[in-house]
Structure formats: structure tokens, C-alpha cells
Amino acid sequence: MSTDTTTRPSAGPFATESTGARVLRFAIRRGPLILFAAVCVYLALASPFFLTQANILSSLEQTAPIAVVAFGLAIVVIGGGDDVVSGGIDLSLPASAALATVILSDQLTNRGAGLPQAFLLALLAALVVGLVNAVLVTVVGLSAILATLATYVAVVGVTRVVSENRRIDVTDPAILYIRDEELLGLPVAVWIMLLVFAVVAFLVHRTRYGMNLQATGGNLDAARSAGIRTTRIVASTFVLASVAAAVAGVLLVARGSGSSPGIDERLLVDMMLATFIGAAFSPRNVVNVLGAMLGATFVALLSNGLVLTRVNNSWIDGWKGVLILIVVAAAALQHRERK
């Protein structure tokens, strides 16, 4: 045996790595992001409009409500773990957001309330849903997926009763401001999204609460033994997420200039997609707030780019699915690589 390996006692007998291998490893580790960039470059080449400022801003505007509910879902998943059966999930967020749009619209248009009052009421309603979820999961002991599925159905129903399944137009100046105006070159809706992002990202990644949250989701027993009040943490995630749903409600009212029935289902799928694909963008391969933002942006840019490159409408979902799977598969391979 040669003696050159003796300088690295911890490595195996063959552990030498060429520059090429290192580059390759880097490529695999950053695979999802590289793919993201590659897709964007392709779209930019295929349609000169794709990279125009107006288009990017409008894509971001489209992203805003999805991203905000996805932040909410991210909190729940981070705190509850990402196991399908026993982990944290909140399927009721889109329903809460839809309920918020109805309450906001009703207050603003039919009851002559101002935005602050309307928002408080919408927030209150969303908080009730969040609290019900929290109680169902932590006190009653339902699995998160069943509890929030049940509240999803219930809240969609309540929304229909409240709205009588009607559309309500909103012409409140504050909502129009959010819808139409720009601040320092960015649409107000995008500012709201960034603000929520900043708050949530700070909360999750920079505060003690956030660290406890991550610990709870990462290893419940460990968190408990570290003296973290895990039940409270899990309960709080549902409440926080419902706040995000209420904020998303404002953005949805702005986007639709009022409330339209039947917006929850699509939001549900988009939200899950944005949140879970977000894990692919993180080096730790876990659901996180920045990932949710990137995921939502990725999905929106993808939809927008495919429209601009004039892909047949029928094909758009298919391409979205394929590209998403490629990104996710790259993340899966990268994860396997580490093992």
C-alpha cells in the first residue's frame, strides 16, 4: 500500500478527488438551482418578452398570493415534519384564504368598512380556523392531514354560505392601490409578499421560536427533551399559518378585484407544489421559507414562460409537471448522493 494516504488518516484508502469530480459534485449539489436557471435562460431565449421588466413583475405579482399561503404551509410543515402520514400539513389554508376574500369583499363593498376593519374580521375568521386546526391536532389528537382536510371541507362550505356563492366586486381604494400601484419599481402586492417573506423568514430562521420550530419538526423527541414545548409549537404553527392565509386573502381580493367563488382548489395544488418543491432548492433538502418563495416563483415563471413561448394550452400543465419532476429528481439524486 502506498504511503500517500497516511496524511489523511480519516479517509479511506482510495479517497482522492479530482477537480472534475469536485465540479461534478458541485453541479449535483446545486442541480435544482442550476436547472431552474437553465429553464429561465431557455425561456428567455425562446421569448424575448420573458425577461422584460413588465413581464417579470407581473409574474411576481401572480406569485404573491401563492407564495404567502406557501409561507404559511411551510411553517406548518417545518414544525410538524414532512412525513406524509404523521407530519405537519395544513390543507385548509386555501379555504381560509378564500373565506378571507369573501369577508374582505363583503365588508368593503356591502358594509362600507375600511380595509383595516375588514382585514381584522378576515383575520379573525382565519384565526378561528387556525385555532380549530391547532386544537384538533394537539388536543384531540387527529393527524394533521385529516384534521385540516375536514376543516378544509367545512370552511369551503361556510364560505359558500357566507358568499351565497356570489361574486362580490371590490372598488375600495386601498385594494386598488395594492392591485395597481408600484412602489420603488415593484408592485405593491410584491412588496407585501416580500414583507411577509421577511417576517416569516426572520421568524423561522432567526428567532428562538424558529429554531424551536425547526427542532420540533426535525425530531420531536429530541426537541421535547431539549425542553421545548413542542405541543405549543405545533399548535402555534396552525395559528401563524392562518395569519398568512388572511394576508393571502387580501392579495387575492386585489388580484380578482373582489371575491369569486371556487378559487380554493387551484390554490391548494399550487400551494403544495410551491412549498414542497421548495425543499429541492435548499442544501439541507428540507421545506423552508426561502424555498417556498423560490418554488412559487419557479412555478409562476414556468407558467408564464410557457404561455409566452406559445406552448399549446393543453400542453402547459404537462410541461410544468415534467420540468418540476426534473428539478425534484435532481434534488432526490443529490440527496442520495450525500448518503
Place this chain on the structure above:
Amino acid sequence: MTTTDTRPGLVGALRSSGSWIARYAFLAAFAALFVFFSVQATSFLSGSNLLNALQGSMILLLIALALTLVISSGGIDLSAGTALDFGAWFAIAAMATYGLPWPLAVLCALAGGALVGSVNAFLIVTLGVTPFLATLGTFFIGRSLQQIGTGGGANINYRDAPEGFRALTSGSTLFIPNEVLLVGIVLVVFYLYLQRSKHGVRIEAMGLQDSAARTAGLRTRRYRAGIYIAAGVTCAVAGILLSSGLRIYTPMAGFSYLLDGIAAVFIGASMHPRARPNVLGTLAGVLFLSMLNNGLDLLGLDFNAKAALRGLVLLVALTLAFLIAKQARRTTAVRAAAIG
């Protein structure tokens, strides 16, 4: 010292008594609702209505069974509806467009479901994508393929479907409606496979602790691939029933069964002592949801109110059942922990 044979297992006895309370709690909610509907809606108890409700729940039951299988193994299948669509699509298209005899069309449908399942299996087992995202991706692609294949989403009408194909849902054998008989057979197969054979135990082991199952010499990859394909095929059977009943293929109809299917599985799991998905629990969950729908239809409520009530009743029933069950479990769990 070792009282192995004489003591049937104190822990087990306590545990199962807890599970019985859990089960009874939910069944009590079930029964209470049944009585309520019987009193409030005169036609609820009629034989034809109950049969209607039963027949109406068969498609959901198949979807829920497929999901029971998948969730048992620790996964999820958001593309269950897509597999249903492919089953319905391939069956109708085979007959209406390609003029194949109906038994062949049924085979095509099953192949369609298997196709969807295989894509999932490839993504999950070969590439290692998480089931959540893999099946979500399959769902998107499947939706798109249906749009492409039907010129944007046109129905395929086949009113002249052969008698044999129609009989799958309209006829009856030995006074049992054919679809009930068919789904009953599937149910029994699932029950025997998941609850009574070695495979069910293995799949549960995989779902709980994959690495341990693998080390114990189980072919987990093979099982997992098989599970997604079998789930796809089961959903395709549901698609066959749907298309046989309507004699039409409506693209992208399957998604509407997904959430109810998931709910049924988890309601069923909640009745299990270790909160695992199980076939009989799923059956109870499906029947509960179907009864709820049927009863609310018969009450003659405003449709918006009906939508709200449906969710609220579900919430209340689950909460009550769980609070009682939890009480029971808590006492047994403490004892069990002490003995261990």
C-alpha cells in the same frame, strides 16, 4: 418466571380494549347520524335509497382502498384521480374510437391505470422522488395528457356501449348489484392481502421503518413499485365503473374523489389501535362519508348550507370520536409503557 403461554398479554388486552372504545366512539357517531337522517328524511331508510347510497359509494371505496395500500406503505398518491381518469378514458376510447370489444376495453383501462402507477413507481423507487411530489407531478402530466388527447378536454360519448359493459354497473348477480359484487371482491382481496397475509405486515413495516424492513430481508423496492402500480390499477377499476355507469368519459373527473378518499383512509386509521390505515376502517370511512352526502341530499337543504354542514358534521363527528378514543388510549398507553 416466563408465563408466556398462560398470560395472553396484559398489554395487548388493554390496548385492544382501548381500540374498541375508539372504534365504538366513531361507530356511535355513525349510528347517531344514521338515526338522525332516518328521522329527518323519510326516504332515507328506504331500501332503494340505501342501495343507491351504497352503489354510489363504490367508486370512492375503490379510490380509498388504493390509497389505503399506498398510505400503509408510508406514501401518498395524489394521482389516484388521474389513474381513475385514465381507466375511464382508455375504456371508452377503446370501444368508441377503436371499436374494440368491451372485455379488451376493460383490459386497456387496467393498463391505463397501471401506466400511471408505473410512472409513479419509476419516480419514487428508481429516482427517489418523494411520493408527494412524484404523484403531484404525475397528476399534472396526466391532466395535460387528457387535455391533449381530447382536443382540450372534450367528453367522449358512448351511449351505445355494449350491454356487457353497461351491465358492470346496471345489472345484478344473485340479487346483488354487479358493481357492489365487483367492488366487494376487490375489498375482500384487499382485506386478505393487507390485513390477513404476510404482505400486509411487510407493507406496514415498510411504512413504519423502511430501513428495518429492508434489513429484515424484505424486498421493499419491489413492494413499493408494486404498490403504486396496484393502486393505479385499482383506481382504473373505479374509472371503468364510472364510465360504465355514465357511458361517457369526462376528462379530469377523478380529482374530485381524491380528498374524500384521503379522508376515508385517515378516518379508518383513526379507528385503528396504532392509528394505521386499514381496510375495514377505510370501508367505515367511505360509508360514513357516503351516508353523510346522501342524508344531506335528502334533507332538502339549500346547497350552500349543505356544503357547510357536510364539513361541520365531519369535524364534530371526528372530534367527539377522537376525544373519547384518546381518553381510552391514554390509560392503556400509560399502563403499556409501565410494563415495558
Place this chain on the structure above:
Amino acid sequence: MTVDEAPPGTPVLEMAGISKTFPGVKALDDAGLTVRPGEVHGLVGENGAGKSTIIKVLAGIYAPDSGTMRVDGEELAHVTPAAVRSRGIRFVHQELQLVPTFSVTESVFMGAELVGPLGVRRREMRTRAERILEEVLGTAIDGRRLIRDLGPAERKLVQIARALVQEGPRLVVFDEPTAPLAAAEGERVLSAIRRLRDQGIASLYVSHYLGEITEICDRATVFRNGTDVSVVDPIVESSGRELIRRMIGRDVDQLFPERKNRADRRDEGDGENGQDRDARGDGIALSARGLGDGATFADVSIDVARGEIVGLTGLLGSGTAEVVDTVVGLRRHRTGSIRIAGRDSGIASPADALEAGLVLIPRDRRHDGLVLEQSVETNLNLSTLGRASRLGLLSSKLLASRSDGLIQKLDIRPADRTATTRLLSGGNQQKVVLGRALAADAGILVLDDPTVGVDIGAKQEIYRLVAGLADEGAAVLIASNDPLEVLGLCDRIVVMVRGRVVLDVPASDLTQEELISHMTGSAAGDPTADARTAAPASAPASADTAIADRADGSAS
């Protein structure tokens, strides 16, 4: 020393008259435990003696039925986890209670993060975490590394750092801290505990390794049948035997079983190397030739004959674990071949291995060995469910009779096949894993560190079982880094150093000292031996001590 308020001599912890009854079981009966400031106090006892119950009472997890608990002389009215923590009592649990996706810094500060106006003070936390690791525990780990990328010893040190990071630690409770570690790695933990003592922090040290108890403890409390039967004070090097006697109430005559045919086999195998035996071919059940995976080990050849127990040993990172994984199909090999009964095995998964008549008893039983949420019955039958089936359906009668038979044979406690496996003690869990392997009637057994975290009684039973199987004709390959275990149980010993086999000899040819020097790569004639390789990861001298002491403790 930081005993400020309490008068000198006041115990840091004093538990007295603690009783705890679970329905049907008296887990603690008037038990007591006293730890003096700054001492390292051992807590020993057989499984079920009440050690873990009193630890849980101390941690505030179980409320005792009666008894008092004083910290620094002050009685705690309500023993809650938070109250205990605030009094400076910290726990290093047996399980690695860490979040795999957390960084070292995040893990150390889990639940006790430093927060400033701009949120969590990451840089400061990292500096402090690295400093504690380096200065208090004597190990340098980058605070940004993720837990999932660390080895078991580093993870354990991170856990210890976590116990120390908050202000005012008075007493750290270590529950089997070295169980998942190789000897040299374990020494890092032990030296960390010594450093704590130097800084006046008391330790309560729970371990089955009596060698460690005699090495680092000042005093030790022995538990038996739910109460403290005696306190050995002071602990000296020769206290091991005394501790065993008090633990089980009698002398342990022999830890390792008498092997019937061992002497003959020794004669037979003497002087032969693997190649010759393979050429002769008779009785070789498992034969690996020139095995390598291109990264962690290379050119490994091992033969195991029917009726033979072969020990594969080496320090952590020597490649023994990887070789075992490769043999059972959990890893791919890139060079060489594995033959079973003279034929190419074609094993690519544990399932293939099972079919070829080879079973694995994995090292991490809680993760890889058992489905913890399933019943003992299910776990015992998991590999052989087909044999418990009739007409394709599981027969509850067959399942019950098969598992009851195994429970009896292995003396698994509680003798309840419906019990959830999670609730069993470590030794009993390991017996369940063994039982599953027995049920498979496999001709070849591969055991990877089979007695980790297992008490002496269970250890003895496991050794007896393994020896019995070999006597009945099974071929057994044991990977272990406990030299005494290998010497006491095996017929042949294969030593690996940094991915290569350096020695393959009959066990009778080796003394303990020789074996250790081969393992640490310091023996003469070792092809890789030179001054530098003799120090893998930690000082060779201390590694020797640790191994020797460990061996000492469990010896009879």
C-alpha cells in the same frame, strides 16, 4: 467549583424514598441516590433494576408516588423538566436526540438559543459552540457542519456540549454515552467527562461498561429490583467484580460460553491461511475474496466455515462495518467476489441474502433492526412471515406459537408477544432481532456489534445463543470493536486497519494486548504500521487504556 449557596458537603443531588408503581409493576421501591458536588458518580444495575425509571423521575418525566428530591440541599416541590433544568441538571440521553438536518451550532443551542435584537445570534452561538467543543470537550468540530454528516462520537459530543451550553450546569446525567461508540471514540467522551470533573461539574454516569465505571467514577450506586442495594465507595480499578456481584446478587462465573469444538477447530485451522482453506473448500459457508468498494475498504478476504465463529474487528472507520454491509447486500462491492457454499452469491440486497441463507443482525437495532411500532410478534416473524402462513394467509396460531417459542428460548421480557417493541429494553430488543434471525433458520449469521447497550446478563445470554448456533453448525461472522468479546467468543479473528485486513489468525494465537496493538496499527509486522498511522483520530495510548478497561470491566 461553583457551590455558592449550599454549605460545603451538601450533595448536589439527593433522592430518597422514591417509589413508583405502574399497574402490576413496582418499578421503584424506596430507592435513593446521592451525588456529591463535582464527583463522577456511577449508576449500575441490570436491565429492569430501575435505573431508567429513576432517571426519568429525576428528569421530571415520571411523577413518583412518594419520595423526596433535593438539589443542593433544597427540596424540589414540583419536579418538572423545566424546574430540573433550571437547577442545573442536564441530560445526555442514550438515543442520539439530535435533528439530522441541524448544524452543530443549532444542535448545541437547541432550546437555548442566544437571541439579540436582530434575531438569533448565529455567529456568537457558533463561536461558543465551537469553544465548548474544543475547550471543554477537547474536540474541534466546525459549527456549520450538519449533524447528518457527523460520525456517532462527534454526535455524542455535540449532545454533551448541548448539556453544558446553558449557564450553571451542576450535574450532567449520562445515560450510556459510549454505547454506540468504538473504544477509541468512547475515550473521547470519557475524557470529556473528566474535564467536567476538573471544572467542578458533577456527573451521574449510567453504563453497562463496568470498565468505564471503574475508570472514571469516584463512587457508584448499584440498583437491583427497584432499589439502591449499595454504594461502592470508593471505586478502584478492581471494583468491577464487586459491582457485578452486587448487581446480580451473585458471581458471574463465566461471561463467555464453553465452546465444545473450539479446541479441535483450533488445531485444524492452525497455521493455515484463508487461501489454503478455500482451496480445500470443505465446510466453508461464506467466503469473501478480494472485496473492495473503491472507497472505504479494499482487498478484503474472509472465510467462515460451518460451525465457526469469525470475529471481524478494528477501530471505528477501519471498514469493518462497511464490509459487513457489503456481505449482506446493503452496499455494492466493486472488486472481488462473495461466495456462499462455494457458489457466487449474487447478493444485491438483504432479501437476496435471506434467500441465500444469510441473515444480518444490524448494529443500529432501533433504526435498522426493528420496526419499533410493531409488536414483538411481528418483529420476530418479519423475515419469515411465509412460514407463519397457511394458504397464503397469516395464521395467528402459527404466529403465536412461533413467537412464543422464541420468546421462551431467548427469555425475552416481558414475555408478551403483543407488546410494542419500542417499549422493550435494549437487551430485550436485541434478543428480538436475534430471534428474528433464529426464526429464519439461516446457515450463516452476520452480527454487527451485537451487544451494544446490552447489560451483562443479556450479553451472556446472547453469547451463549450464538455459540450454541455455531455448535449446531451455523457459520457466524461477528463484527465488533470490543476486543474482549472477539477474543472470548470467536474461533478466528480478522483485524482490519483503515480498510485493509492486517491479520487473520486463530483467536488462541492472540493475547488481548496483541490484538489491541494490531487494531490500533501499532503492532510490528503490520504492513501499514508507522508512527503516524498509529494515531487514527485520537491518541493511541488513551485508546489502549479505554479498550483495556472496558475489557476489564466485563471480564469475569
Place this chain on the structure above:
Amino acid sequence: MIRKHRFAFTGAILAAGLALTACSASSGQTAGLGEGGGDQPLAGKTIGVAVVGTQHFWDREAFNGAVERIEELGGTVLTTDGGRDNTVHAQNHEVFLSQQVDAVITILGDDAVEPKLAELKDAGIPVFGVDRDSPSAVNNSQSDNEAAGEAIGNILGEAIEGTGNVAVFNAFGESLEFCGVRYDSWREALETNFPDVTILQPELAEEFANSPEDARQQTLSLLERYPVGELAAIHVACWDQPAIGVVQALEEAGRTEVKVTAIDAGPDTLEIMMEEGSPFVGNVAQQPRKIATVAADNVAAYLSGEEIERQSYTEVFPVAGPEQAREVYEQLGYDKE
């Protein structure tokens, strides 16, 4: 080595994906080019076409009609689909703004799109509605919904000989304006001409997804509540998909004495009507493709400077009974599909 293999694999997928995207994109483009000539008033123009969803026959036909007509006229299309979410549909119009298309055809949708249409108008981009009567639109092309509702009301009244209970599926009357018009005029026709007819309360709701099966289940329950003699007809107020399931349920339950009427008369429901003895007795055929074609023609005319009327009505064909169903089926060219 395994590593390299994996990376190559990922790369291959990526390459294949991009190549295929390119294919599907370019195929869309070639469709847009076609023959350049004098009768191509839209040559060199890009027209945005936004549709709220394409699951339903009407929506899809209108969408395809508009796209095909624009391409026939030499224009390039940019299309969006809201996936049945009105707020997404509204947001989709942003693309037309940022791309500065020459004109926009907006198909269906509720008032959520109004602000976007106003923005388009302000930006100087003319908007043409298809079943979207917007103040910001140059023109709205649609069926005469009032006539359609009235016609189907009369067909139904006559089919049940002016008496009996009628159940109605009407979930969209509140949210979609043209559905409301159809429902109101249907109701008015019944109440005026057939005073003995009772409209059952509460009304029923249909679902967008899986609507035939959903309607089938609801009808089965409905039949339990109203035994023979207590139910004369079931009407679907705004479209025809649920009627497929309604008919199926009636046939299953042997209750074909209950008559079925609907609106839209897609080929699938016309086929059902054509069957002998079908309970499906009344329908109103619209010409969604033609409606959209008219819209596209209006775009072309407007861009070449012509005056365009506010409303373009396209004829509806009331269909009563199997004979008329067959005639309309042929007239609309469905038999050639």
C-alpha cells in the same frame, strides 16, 4: 462512476425536456404562420385570447373557434387559460398588457376581469368579449341568452303539459351573469305561460369537476324524495353536462317519465336526445364556435378601421324532441366530427 452516471442521466432528461419544449412551442408557431395573402387582415398582428377554463364544451369550442379564426385571418395568437379560477383568469390578462398585443378576445369569466379589461382599454388595446359584456369592450359576441332561456322554458312547460314539480340545477345563476339571464327568462316563461308548474326549492347545485356523476348521485337522491307522480321534470339552468348524469339516473331508476331539459346542446347531449323515448326532451343549441368566430372577425374589422356594434348576437336553436335534435346535430356539423 455511479455519480457520473447519475449526472449524465439528469443532463439527458434536461436536454430531452428542453428539446421537446422547443418542439411543442414551434409547432404552435407554424400553425400561426400559414399562407400570407391579401385576405389576411390580421397578418402581422398578435391577438391575445384568454379563456377562464376549457373543461366545458362551450368554453372549449369558443376558445378553439377564436384561435382558429385568428390564424385563418393570418394573425398570431397568444393564449391563456384560467383553469376555472376567475382571479387567475383576470391576472392572465397582464401578459397581454406587457406584450402589448394588438387586440384581446376575452372569453367568459366574471367581473374579476373588468379592471384588467379597463387597463387594456386605457393602454389602447381593444377588447372583444365572448359572453363577456364589459363596458371596456368594443364588442360582446354572445347568444341571445334571454331568447334561449325563454325558449327552453316553453319547451319544458309543453313537455310536462303545463303542470307538475320541476327541480332545477342552478349553482351558477348568482355568479355568472349570462347564467342568471338564462335562468331568469326561463323562470319567467314558465311562470307566465304555465302557472301550474311549481319550481322546487331548494334548488340543486352542480359541480364543475365530474359533473355528470355528481348530478347522477344527486338525482338518485332527488328521486327518493319525490316518488312517481311528484316530479315532472329536471332542468339544468345554464349548461348541459349535469343533464348527462340526470338522464342516466332516470334510466337506472326506471323513472323516464321525468323530463329533462338543459341549455348548450353540445354534441354529447344532442346524441342523448336523439335516442327514441329519451327523457331528455329539451335543449337550446348555441353556436359557441360561431360566436367566437364572429368575435375574431370583429377584431379584424375593427383593426382595419371599421365601426363595430356593441353587441353581436348569434342565433340559438331551441331543440324539442329527438327529431329536432337530429336536425340541429346535422346543421351544426357535429355528425362530421
